[in-house]
Amino acid sequence: MIVLQHTVISDDIREKFFVCNLEKCKGACCVEGDLGAPLEGEELNILAQHYDKIKPYMSGAGKHAVEEQGLYVMDFEGDYSTPTIGNRECAYAIYDDNKVLKCAIEQAYLDGKIDWKKPVSCHLYPIRITKYDDFEALNYDRWHICNPACSFGEDLGVRVYQFLKEPLIRKYGESWYRELEQIIDAEEVKV
Incomplete structure (x- = not known):
């Protein structure tokens, strides 16, 4: 998991692929x-x-x-x-x-x-936020109706956090998102 400011982000948001495919899921x-x-x-x-x-x-x-x-x-x-x-x-x-x-x-x-x-x-969506007293938990909501989005994201090489850049910035701000990218990039270098 990633701990960033007042948020805890599940690894799935960094690792899983996702791009909405409305033609398939309607x-x-x-x-x-x-x-x-x-x-x-x-x-x-x-x-x-x-x-x-x-x-x-x-x-x-x-x-x-x-x-x-x-x-x-x-x-x-x-x-x-x-x-x-x-x-x-x-x-x-x-x-x-x-x-x-x-x-x-x-x-x-x-x-x-x-x-x-x-x-x-x-x-x-597909991120769902659970609010706690001191932090917010961001989790990837896995659901069979989004299987086409997962396949499409994998084909395009786009991960959940990348697909949801605009709403994540809307919710937490530009600097929060940049810091998220830096953390993910630093962790990928280690691997």
């Missing part, structure tokens, strides 16, 4: 699972501020889910996540013409309507 991570996308506390206000600009991008079922459940829901552990449609896909998920799930929040961002790309948990 955005299954927006559907599968027990809950919607995890939301950080500050994202609740951001979502509320931007909802009127996100709403036109959402499906009818997604809008209905938000009307019934709210912009976000609290789970049994007191954490927040996006609401879901029938305990399946995220309420903010939308299907494109090829039946690939995309994100209404991200589409509003790409169209310049809002300045928030999407929840950081989605942006960081």
